[in-house]
Structure formats: C-alpha cells, structure tokens
Amino acid sequence: MLDVVNLTHTYGTGPNAHRALGGVDLTVAEGELVCVVGPSGCGKSTLLRSIAGLVRPTGGGVRVKGRSVSGTPDDLAVVFQDYSRSLFPWMSVGDNVALPLRRRGLGRAARRTAAAEALSAVGLESAAGKYPWELSGGMQQRVAIARALAYRPSLLLMDEPFGSVDAQTREDLEDLVLAVRGHHRMTIVLITHDIDESVYVGDRVVVLSRAPAVVAADLRVDLPSPRDQIGTRELPAFVHLRAEVGRLVRGKPQLSKAPNGPSSIDKE
Amino acid sequence: MNGVVHRLWPVPVLVALWEAGARAAASTYFPPPSAIAARLRELWFSGPPSRLFLSDQALQDFLPSLARMFGGWAIACAAGIALGVAVGRSSALAGYVDPIVEFGRAIPPPTLIPLFVVLFKVDVRMQVATIVYGVIWPVLVNSIDGARYVDRQHTETAQVFGLSRAQRLTRIILPAAAPKIFAGLRLSLSLALILMVVSELAGSATSGIGYELLYAQQNFDLPGMWGTIALLGVLGLLLNSSFLLVERRTLSWHRRARQTN
Numbered sequence: 001m002l003d004v005v006n007l008t009h010t011y012g013t014g015p016n017a018h019r020a021l022g023g024v025d026l027t028v029a030e031g032e033l034v035c036v037v038g039p040s041g042c043g044k045s046t047l048l049r050s051i052a053g054l055v056r057p058t059g060g061g062v063r064v065k066g067r068s069v070s071g072t073p074d075d076l077a078v079v080f081q082d083y084s085r086s087l088f089p090w091m092s093v094g095d096n097v098a099l100p101l102r103r104r105g106l107g108r109a110a111r112r113t114a115a116a117e118a119l120s121a122v123g124l125e126s127a128a129g130k131y132p133w134e135l136s137g138g139m140q141q142r143v144a145i146a147r148a149l150a151y152r153p154s155l156l157l158m159d160e161p162f163g164s165v166d167a168q169t170r171e172d173l174e175d176l177v178l179a180v181r182g183h184h185r186m187t188i189v190l191i192t193h194d195i196d197e198s199v200y201v202g203d204r205v206v207v208l209s210r211a212p213a214v215v216a217a218d219l220r221v222d223l224p225s226p227r228d229q230i231g232t233r234e235l236p237a238f239v240h241l242r243a244e245v246g247r248l249v250r251g252k253p254q255l256s257k258a259p260n261g262p263s264s265i266d267k268e
Numbered sequence: 269m270n271g272v273v274h275r276l277w278p279v280p281v282l283v284a285l286w287e288a289g290a291r292a293a294a295s296t297y298f299p300p301p302s303a304i305a306a307r308l309r310e311l312w313f314s315g316p317p318s319r320l321f322l323s324d325q326a327l328q329d330f331l332p333s334l335a336r337m338f339g340g341w342a343i344a345c346a347a348g349i350a351l352g353v354a355v356g357r358s359s360a361l362a363g364y365v366d367p368i369v370e371f372g373r374a375i376p377p378p379t380l381i382p383l384f385v386v387l388f389k390v391d392v393r394m395q396v397a398t399i400v401y402g403v404i405w406p407v408l409v410n411s412i413d414g415a416r417y418v419d420r421q422h423t424e425t426a427q428v429f430g431l432s433r434a435q436r437l438t439r440i441i442l443p444a445a446a447p448k449i450f451a452g453l454r455l456s457l458s459l460a461l462i463l464m465v466v467s468e469l470a471g472s473a474t475s476g477i478g479y480e481l482l483y484a485q486q487n488f489d490l491p492g493m494w495g496t497i498a499l500l501g502v503l504g505l506l507l508n509s510s511f512l513l514v515e516r517r518t519l520s521w522h523r524r525a526r527q528t529n
Contacts (some may be wrong), residue, residue, distance in 0.1 A: 054424050078428045085421035089525045090443040097437060100429035133525040151429060 001065060001187045002028040002051070002155060008212070009046050014089045022212025025061065030154075031063040033144070033181060033188040035198035038208030038216075039249055047213070048159050051189070053080050064155060073155065077148035081160040083140040087132040093119070094128030097147045098112035116152035119143070123179055138169035142176065149180055158190040159229075162197070171229050174201050178227060195245045199238060200227060207248040217248045299491045304498060307491035310498075311480070313472075333476040336392060337464040340399025344460075345453055350402045354443060362412070369408060377402035377463060381470045393468035402431020402463040403456035410452030414445025447522050450515050457511055463502050478504075 004026040028034050041230035050054040051062055053072030064073045080086040087096050091248045097115035105163055106114060119125055122137075122142040132140050141161060148156055158177075162170040178201060192198050198205045202221050209216040221241060223232055232238055237265050283301050290300035298306075310361060312326035322330070355365045381398055388394040418441055426440050442449075468478025484492035516523070 046417060052428055054427065072427055072430065074430065076428065078425070080421060080425070082421060086425050088422065088425075088440065088443070090446075090521045091439070099435070100431065102435065103430050103432070131525065133528050147429075191482050 001030040001032070002026070002189070003063040003066075004047070004051065004060070004121070005063065006060040007047065007050055007057050007062065009043070009050060009057045011166070019212035021050070021057070021060075022209075022214050024208070024215055026206060026215060028187055028189060030187055031062075031185055032203050033190065033201060034175075034204045034206055035202035036189065036206045036208060037189045037193065037195060037198045037245060037249055038213060039200060040193060042208050043211050043213035044193075044208060045159055048078075048157050048191050052076060052080060073202065075154045077151045077153035077156050078155070078162045079144050079148050079158040081163045083144045083164070084132070084159050086144055087140055089133055090129065091131075091150060092128065093124070093130050093132060093135070093143050096132065096143060097150050099130075099133040100147065100151050107172055114150045115146075121149055121183070122146045129262065136169075138165045138173065141165060141169075141202055145173075145176065146181070147208060148231060149184060152184070154187060156186045156188045158170070158188065160191055160193065163193070170197070175227075175229065177201060195242055195249060196233070199223075199241050199245060200229075200232060207245060212252065216251075217245075219245065278365045279395060295474065297490060299494060303491045304494045306494035307489070308499065311495065328475055329477055330478055332392075333464055333468065333478065336395050336467070336476075337399060337460045340396045340463070341403055341457060343396070344400045344404040344456060345407055347400075348407030348452070348456075352408045352484060353415040353437070353445065354407075356412040356415025356445070357441065364418070366412075369412075370404070373405035373409070378466050378470065387489070390474060395464070395473070397468040398470075399460055400465075403459045406452040406455040406459065408452075410448045410455075411445060414448030415441055417493045418444040447519055450519060454508070454511050454515065457507055458504055461500065461507060465500065495505040 005023055007021050007024040008019070009021040011020060022196040027038055036044055036047065037240070046055060050057040053069070056070075061068050063069065064076070070097055085109060088099075091099065094112065096113050101111040109165055116125065116128060119128055122145050124139060124142050124146065127135060127139065127143070132143060135143065145161075162173050165173065174197060176187070177190070199221055205221060206215055207217040207218045209212070219241065223235065223238055287302060288299045290298050312323050312329070313321045315321050315323040315326065340444040357359050377398055380401060381394070382395045382399075384397045388397055422440055422444055423436075426436050431440065465478035466483065468476040469482050471480040477500065481493060484496060
C-alpha cells in the first residue's frame with residue numbers, strides 16, 4: 001500500500017542545515033494501522049508531511065499502491081493535531097465534512113448524505129448545523145475524523161491526532177479510530193509521542209531514532225482484538241511491549257532478550 | 269434600543285451648548301444650529317413626507333453625488349480585492365507590486381485631479397477616477413494582507429483534500445481573508461465620501477453635495493455651508509452604521525468564534 005524508500009529530508013542549507021530524516025524505510029500493508037513513535041523533534045511530523053506531499057523530501061521516494069508519487073497522493077486524508085486550525089470556522093460542521101466530496105463526483109444531496117453518515121459514525125449526528133467552534137475540542141477532532149472518513153481515502157495519516165485533548169477524550173478517540181477502521185478498511189499511519197497509545201491502537205509500532213531519523217525498530221503488536229482500555233492495558237504482553245518501545249524511544253539498549261526481540265519483524 | 273438612547277444623550281446637550289454659544293457670540297461666521305437647520309430644510313428637506321421630505325433639489329444634488337461615490341467605491345472594491353488576493357497569494361507578484369502600492373498610496377489623490385481632468389475630460393469620469401484612486405488603497409493593502417496570512421493549516425488541509433483552485437479561492441482564501449478585507453472596505457467607504465466632495469470641489473461640477481458646499485461658500489451663505497458640512501457628517505454616520513450592519517451579518521462566524529475561543 002505505502003512504501004517509503006530511503007527518505008531523507010534536510011531543512012535549510014549550509015552550517016545551519018538540519019537533517020530531519022536520515023533515510024527512512026517503511027512499508028505499510030493494505031489495511032494495516034501503523035503507529036510511528038520517536039523522541040521529540042526526531043522528524044516524525046516531517047515523515048508524515050513528506051508522505052502527504054506537504055514537504056518535498058530532499059531524497060528518497062514515496063510509493064502509494066506501487067506508484068511513485070510527488071506532491072499529494074490522491075486518495076489520501078490527514079487528521080492534524082490542531083483541529084481548531086484544520087477545520088474551517090466559517091463553515092458549518094456539515095459543510096466542513098462535505099467540502100472535499102465534490103472531488104468525488106458527488107452531487108449536493110449525495111455529499112450531504114455522506115457527511116451525515118460520517119458524522120453519525122463518530123457519534124455527532126446532531127452537530128451538522130453547528131459551527132466547529134461551538135463544539136468541545138474532542139468533538140472538533142471527531143469532526144476532523146468524520147471529514148477524513150467521508151472522503152473514503154485508502155490511506156489515512158494522523159499527526160498526533162489526540163495530542164490536544166484530555167485523557168478521557170483521548171481514550172474515547174482511540175477506540176473510535178479502532179472502531180471506524182474496522183468498518184472502512186483503511187490503511188492508517190498514526191504519529192504519536194505517546195508510547196502507550198502506539199501499542200494500544202497499532203498493529204505495528206515503528207520507532208524512529210533521534211534526528212536525523214532512521215527506523216530504529218519495527219515491532220509487531222500481538223494483542224487480542226477488540227482492544228479494551230482497561231483489559232488490554234493490563235495484559236503482560238502490553239506491559240512488556242510498552243516497556244520495550246519506551247526503551248527504544250529513549251535510545252537505551254534493550255534489556256529484554258535478543259537485540260531485535262522475538263516480537264520484532266524484519267523489514268519487508 | 270435602550271442602549272442607543274442612552275448613548276445618544278450627549279448629542280442634544282452638545283447641540284444646546286452650540287446654540288447658546290453661537291447666540292452669545294452673534295457672529296455671522298458661526299450661525300446657531302437652529303438657523304442652520306432652517307436653511308437645510310429650505311435647501312433640501314421641504315419635500316413631501318412620502319419622499320422622506322427630500323425636495324427636488326435634494327434629489328438633484330444627492331443622487332448624482334451618491335451614484336458617483338458608490339460607483340467609485342464599488343469599482344475600487346472589486347479591483348482592490350481581485351488584485352489584492354492575487355498579490356497576497358503570489359510571493360513573486362508581491363515582490364513587484366509591493367513597492368508600486370507603497371508609492372501609489374503615498375500620493376494624495378487631490379493632487380492627481382488635474383491629471384484626471386486631462387485624461388477623462390468628461391466630468392463624471394474624472395470624479396469617479398478620483399474616488400477610485402483615493403479609496404482603492406485600503407482595500408488593496410488589506411486584501412493583500414488577508415490573503416497572504418491565511419493560516420497555513422487551512423491551506424494544507426485544502427491541499428491534502430485536493431480542493432480545486434476555485435474551491436480554494438471561494439471557500440478558503442476569501443473567507444479567511446474576509447475580516448481584513450472588510451476592515452479595508454469600511455475605511456475606503458468613509459474615504460469615498462471625502463473624495464466625492466473633493467472631486468466636486470475641484471472639478472467643474474454643476475450639481476452634487478460638494479458643488480452646493482462650494483456654491484454656499486462663494487455666496488457667503490454660511491448657514492448653507494454649515495448645513496452641508498453637517499449633512500456630510502450625518503451621511504458618513506449612516507454609511508458607516510449600514511456597513512457595520514452588513515459586516516456583522518457576514519462575519520458573524522468570526523465574531524462568535526473569537527468570543528468562544
């Protein structure tokens with residue numbers, strides 16, 4: 001579905017240049033939910049922005065469905081961290097969700113229906129006529145998720161999507177993502193700085209090193225589905241994996257078993 | 269409504285003070301407001317109630333003046349917004365246009381009236397040109413600013429979701445720039461009133477509020493002169509209030525979003 005090949009990116013030139021990505025290789029299979037974690041400032045967002053075509057990488061390439069892309073791939077949606085700046089305050093919630101659908105060749109009525117469906121999938125069926133700023137932060141992020149769902153992308157990128165909401169809302173939104181991806185069969189790349197979250201929602205956790213970032217580890221998460229906020233988090237496998245990811249993010253040598261661990265997978 | 273009444277109490281007080289002061293001074297140059305009001309009524313407001321008391325003379329003076337003012341303002345708004353948004357969204361264009369804008373808006377429009385007289389011999393066109401030149405700058409500068417500083421997250425969202433150019437312009441850039449653009453429109457509306465008068469004073473106008481002002485001055489009709497000045501003030505007040513009404517409706521999202529954030 002998504003192949004990132006030896007992706008490098010350097011901001012600026014000369015002595016002040018900052019190498020954010022030092023050759024990232026990443027393969028995401030269709031229908032997979034991959035979480036990308038890494039230390040602060042390691043280039044997680046640069047990776048996501050390169051895939052989304054918002055940054056032109058200085059080296060390497062991105063392939064979607066086997067085709068190399070420059071610019072923004074078709075069929076791609078992004079949920080940004082800052083929902084308040086990503087939703088358009090001059091449009092109603094329903095219009096925000098329906099706006100990108102014209103490109104899908106839908107008529108006015110069909111766009112409205114699709115928007116209503118997506119809003120009801122995130123539990124906001126009655127909010128279509130409101131403005132984004134009339135909703136709480138968690139609800140605004142639900143609208144952003146609904147907009148992405150209605151667009152029916154084959155690849156959904158999420159950039160720290162729950163970084164600006166309170167803990168309870170964060171858990172609700174994590175479960176919402178897990179629920180909707182079951183229905184919509186999307187491939188999701190979710191960037192987070194929260195190690196617990198990456199293990200809880202991910203099929204795989206990709207750990208980036210400090211900048212210039214490379215993939216430091218690629219761990220498969222073998223936890224039973226459906227996941228449960230209390231039950232899953234108390235499983236020994238969850239606790240173990242979380243500790244492993246935590247060590248990797250801090251760049252400390254692994255204490256557990258082999259350098260690559262039994263739960264690691266080779267790069268595809 | 270109660271609030272308006274409360275806030276308006278200084279008006280009769282000031283008029284009363286003016287009346288008393290003018291009567292005490294008894295100067296030909298400073299007629300009391302009662303004399304000014306009587307002269308205004310005689311000049312323009314002796315018409316039938318069904319026409320809001322406007323006399324034929326009022327229609328003859330006000331309509332051409334207002335038509336030139338709104339015409340010039342509308343042309344300046346359309347051109348200013350179109351050019352401003354284009355410049356605001358293109359840094360290449362901005363490099364060329366910014367210095368020209370700064371040069372152009374530094375020139376006081378009345379100084380160009382002789383040029384416009386040569387260019388557009390016809391009176392009306394010269395007056396409209398003066399108004400357009402004088403009022404386009406606030407619209408242009410604010411439109412450039414508004415379009416230039418659209419939140420990057422907004423434009424990135426538009427890019428990611430593949431919005432068409434037309435959608436980006438009408439659904440993202442114009443609404444995002446609207447608060448700034450409206451600030452420019454409002455400034456230019458009050459300037460349009462001023463330039464309407466200036467263009468009628470300088471040209472060879474034969475009708476209009478500015479022309480009547482000049483005529484009153486030249487004939488030592490001081491109550492008429494003061495009356496025209498007061499009329500212009502009232503007109504400016506009405507224009508601004510009506511504009512604010514439209515702005516509040518159009519930008520209600522902006523005001524309310526700011527209140528909640």
